[in-house]
Amino acid sequence: MHSTLFLFVITMLYLFITGYLGYLGYRNTRTATDYMVAGRNAHPAIMALSYGATFISTSAIVGFGGAAGMFGMSVLWLTVLNITVGIFIAFVFIGKRTRAMGHRLNAHTFPELVAKRFGSPFLGLFSSLVIIGFMPLYTSVVLMGAAKFIEVRLSVQYETALLFFSAIVALYVIMGGLKGVMYTDAAQGGIMLLGMSSLLFLAYFKLGGITPAHEQLTALAPKAVELFGAAGHRGWTSMPEFGSRFWWIVISTLVMGVGIGVLAQPQLAVRFMTVKSDMELNRAVLVGGVFILLMTGTAFTVGALANVYFFNESGQIAFLAANKDIEQIIPEFLKRFMPFWIGDIFFVTLMAAAMSTASGQFHVMGTSVGRDLFATFGKELSSGASILANRIGILITLIASVLLAYILPVYFESGIAIVARGTAIFMGLCAATFLPFFVGGLYTKRITRTAAIVGGLAGFIVSLLWILFVHEKESSVLLLCNAVFGRPSFFGNARTGFIIWSEVDALFVGLPVSAVITFVLSFCTKALPVEHIRRCFGQEQKEAPLS
Amino acid sequence: MYLGLADFWVFMAYILCIGAALLCVGYGLINWNRNGSEPTEADLKWAEESDKLSEKL
Numbered sequence: 296m297h298s299t300l301f302l303f304v305i306t307m308l309y310l311f312i313t314g315y316l317g318y319l320g321y322r323n324t325r326t327a328t329d330y331m332v333a334g335r336n337a338h339p340a341i342m343a344l345s346y347g348a349t350f351i352s353t354s355a356i357v358g359f360g361g362a363a364g365m366f367g368m369s370v371l372w373l374t375v376l377n378i379t380v381g382i383f384i385a386f387v388f389i390g391k392r393t394r395a396m397g398h399r400l401n402a403h404t405f406p407e408l409v410a411k412r413f414g415s416p417f418l419g420l421f422s423s424l425v426i427i428g429f430m431p432l433y434t435s436v437v438l439m440g441a442a443k444f445i446e447v448r449l450s451v452q453y454e455t456a457l458l459f460f461s462a463i464v465a466l467y468v469i470m471g472g473l474k475g476v477m478y479t480d481a482a483q484g485g486i487m488l489l490g491m492s493s494l495l496f497l498a499y500f501k502l503g504g505i506t507p508a509h510e511q512l513t514a515l516a517p518k519a520v521e522l523f524g525a526a527g528h529r530g531w532t533s534m535p536e537f538g539s540r541f542w543w544i545v546i547s548t549l550v551m552g553v554g555i556g557v558l559a560q561p562q563l564a565v566r567f568m569t570v571k572s573d574m575e576l577n578r579a580v581l582v583g584g585v586f587i588l589l590m591t592g593t594a595f596t597v598g599a600l601a602n603v604y605f606f607n608e609s610g611q612i613a614f615l616a617a618n619k620d621i622e623q624i625i626p627e628f629l630k631r632f633m634p635f636w637i638g639d640i641f642f643v644t645l646m647a648a649a650m651s652t653a654s655g656q657f658h659v660m661g662t663s664v665g666r667d668l669f670a671t672f673g674k675e676l677s678s679g680a681s682i683l684a685n686r687i688g689i690l691i692t693l694i695a696s697v698l699l700a701y702i703l704p705v706y707f708e709s710g711i712a713i714v715a716r717g718t719a720i721f722m723g724l725c726a727a728t729f730l731p732f733f734v735g736g737l738y739t740k741r742i743t744r745t746a747a748i749v750g751g752l753a754g755f756i757v758s759l760l761w762i763l764f765v766h767e768k769e770s771s772v773l774l775l776c777n778a779v780f781g782r783p784s785f786f787g788n789a790r791t792g793f794i795i796w797s798e799v800d801a802l803f804v805g806l807p808v809s810a811v812i813t814f815v816l817s818f819c820t821k822a823l824p825v826e827h828i829r830r831c832f833g834q835e836q837k838e839a840p841l842s
Numbered sequence: 843m844y845l846g847l848a849d850f851w852v853f854m855a856y857i858l859c860i861g862a863a864l865l866c867v868g869y870g871l872i873n874w875n876r877n878g879s880e881p882t883e884a885d886l887k888w889a890e891e892s893d894k895l896s897e898k899l
Contacts, residue, residue, distance in 0.1 A: 533849035534851045
């Protein structure tokens with residue numbers, strides 16, 4: 296009873312705060328122009344928390360935390376990449392240039408930025424189509440992560456939880472969540488910090504401290520080897536066996552696919568443009584690094600430690616105790632072993648994580664339809680028509696995301712970290728498609744329009760084909776490979792040295808293909824006009840040679 | 843055994859997570875007041891356009 300009351304009170308409090316901040320945003324008390332001319336002190340922390348809250352979704356916590364419950368603390372390499380690549384490199388090396396170039400070219404969306412940088416409306420159209428076509432998959436994964444947690448926490452049907460949560464997100468987005476997005480995201484980031492810090496502290500505390508907790512987990516290694524030794528598991532505090540199936544899943548899909556994929560995320564790239572100068576980005580690095588450590592570091596550590604808790608209680612490892620459903624490991628762990636208030640704070644944390652990520656995604660999808668698609672065809676919409684187009688865009692992508700979250704569990708229920716998969720697919724596709732020409736376009740004047748278009752298209756096509764026909768985790772459930780070749784992966788169980796082809800993530804193939812093509816073609820196709828390049832890079836780079 | 847972790851590479855991941863976060867803290871502190879600049883004409887133009895865009899959402 297107390298638990299229900301507490302949950303009700305903090306949920307209401309959370310919704311009230313979110314609603315109020317959304318309302319403030321709706322009333323336009325802080326506009327982009329306000330940010331530029333005022334608010335020097337507060338903004339970096341808000342920007343960093345907002346970025347972090349958008350970056351870290353329910354899938355990072357529930358899905359990847361659950362994956363750590365299965366694969367162990369080797370998944371912490373993803374946290375290393377999350378911080379070094381997703382925060383440090385992203386802010387210091389990508390963010391500063393994205394901000395400067397975005398402002399010079401007056402670009403407001405990712406497709407608009409690349410279209411203007413390369414003087415190619417087609418590149419803008421292509422980028423917005425990739426976003427509209429595939430981001431609903433990522434959004435559905437976010438909705439699903441939250442719904443799965445509600446299912447366990449409130450003991451309701453998954454479908455009911457999904458519809459309930461989607462309705463709240465939709466309401467939030469419609470009620471002005473997009474306008475007040477920076478402040479609400481930052482508030483949600485604050486809630487996430489509180490929830491995850493408490494969880495980390497308690498998880499270690501109840502097991503007697505950091506080293507004793509790790510030692511108890513290490514002692515369970517024989518259990519892991521007994522069950523998954525053939526796939527390469529060597530215990531939850533060891534790396535999987537080099538070249539084994541588990542090694543490929545952990546390193547290629549979870550760590551590299553997501554760790555690198557985050558660099559070319561359209562919904563994150565636009566965040567850099569909102570700050571006034573590089574100084575704000577310098578300061579944001581501080582907040583962002585600590586935030587991500589406490590988010591994914593906690594999720595992965597607690598996910599792995601859950602094995603000790605489950606084993607001490609029932610003699611079962613986490614995966615089996617959660618009915619072989621990886622996404623249920625974290626929710627079940629909280630329900631069984633943590634005080635009710637931690638679970639309830641975590642519940643609100645997850646709602647915050649899902650809302651901030653989903654609102655950022657809907658913002659990008661809405662503008663992709665409302666601004667980029669029409670701009671590509673040279674249509675100047677009236678203000679009213681433009682608002683309508685944005686809303687239709689949001690509505691269509693919202694329905695698509697909910698439908699996917701409804702349908703996917705039917706196909707993916709066999710124990711694979713589905714939440715982790717959808718995120719990895721989207722991030723992998725983004726990296727292979729956008730990363731070479733986006734980063735190349737920020738750093739070198741040499742990348743040509745043709746190179747950007749062909750490189751991006753090649754990366755996208757190769758990645759998509761790899762997902763459909765080779766990477767078995769996806770190809771086996773997408774069924775196309777089976778229909779065409781009569782087996783779940785084109786390569787079957789083929790190995791070349793330590794490479795198991797069916798386990799190699801699409802990013803490993805798509806990104807090099809895209810990068811090489813972009814690089815090579817840049818040397819043999821027509822360079823962009825000097826004046827255009829100078830407009831992109833500004834006067835301060837005028838003296839640099841164009842090569 | 844390192845901090846109770848069986849594998850050196852998992853221990854490295856554990857340490858590097860914290861190290862990377864500390865790198866971010868150090869970078870943020872050292873550069874706290876660096877690269878500040880007043881908004882340029884392009885920055886202000888961008889902000890005005892951005893406000894118009896968010897009106898449409």
